[in-house]
Amino acid sequence: MSAMGIGLIIFILLFFVLGVGMYFMVQGSGKRYIIAGKSLPFFLIGSMLLAQSLDANATMGNAAGVYSGGWWAGFQFAFGLALCLLITGLFYAKPLNRMNLLTLPDFYFRRYNWLTEVIVSLLMAFSFAILVAGNFAGSAWIVSIVFEMDYVTALIIIAIFIFIYTVSGGLYSCAATDIVQIYPAMIGFIGCFFYLLADYGWGHFSAAIPDNFVNLAGLTSIADGALLNWAGILALGIGDIVALDFMERIFAAKTPEVAQRGCY
DSSP, X not given: OOHHHHHHHHHXXXXXXXXXXXXXXXXXXXXXXXXXXXXXXXXHHHHHHHHHHTSHHHHXXXXXHHHHHOHHHHHHHHHHHHHHHHHIIIIIHXXXXXXXXXXXXXXXXXXXXXXXXXXXXXXXXXXXXXXHHXXXXXXXXXXXXXXXXXXXXXXXXXXXXXXXXHHHHTHHHHHHHHHHHHHHHHHHHHHXXXXXXXXXXHHHHHHHSOGXXXXXXXHHOGGGTXXXXXXXXXXXXXXXXXXXHXXXXXXXXXXXXXXXXXXX
């Protein structure tokens, strides 16, 4: 087995043990299970919101977008999600945290009625299933490549692991695994950049990049994908304001001020 395979197994097992271990933090409380008892500090809220922005959809989508369509085709993920968190922090984080909500559909019940809550719940469940499917697909693809196994088999294994540790501890499991995910990932991204730069040199990459991949054509020229790039930026920047994963973390912040600062 390769070193990459051994490292991946260690991380998967670490995620599993941490996630399942958070079962004891729940203590039979629905509030603790869903929003960690509304007790999470700034460090955890900020780290968890950042971790949600560095999922398989965003990271692998970013790389694929840059490779096939240029800088803006990939950067739309980071830009859109950053815009979303900025808007959420400015206008929504503090008032929503003050409402002591358990789930985002609860807001629609309080503001409107039970029918609105049901409709919103169904729409959110459908849209979030697509997001989760993308992350499962990315994770399974990595596992299938590293261990040279069938993709569907890898997908089933990953889904079972994630389901068990998430169901065990609820948002506490997410907090524990997000911390383990985000900082090693950031170190890995930075290390990979400098490794490639040292090994090949910037000239190697700059010579291979078309001019329209690095200028503003991706935002101004329809031929260079400007419509798709703007659609992605706006869909993430505005549409993700009601993203379940972001909102649950905002609800879990111990104070409205922590919820707001965590977005920044």
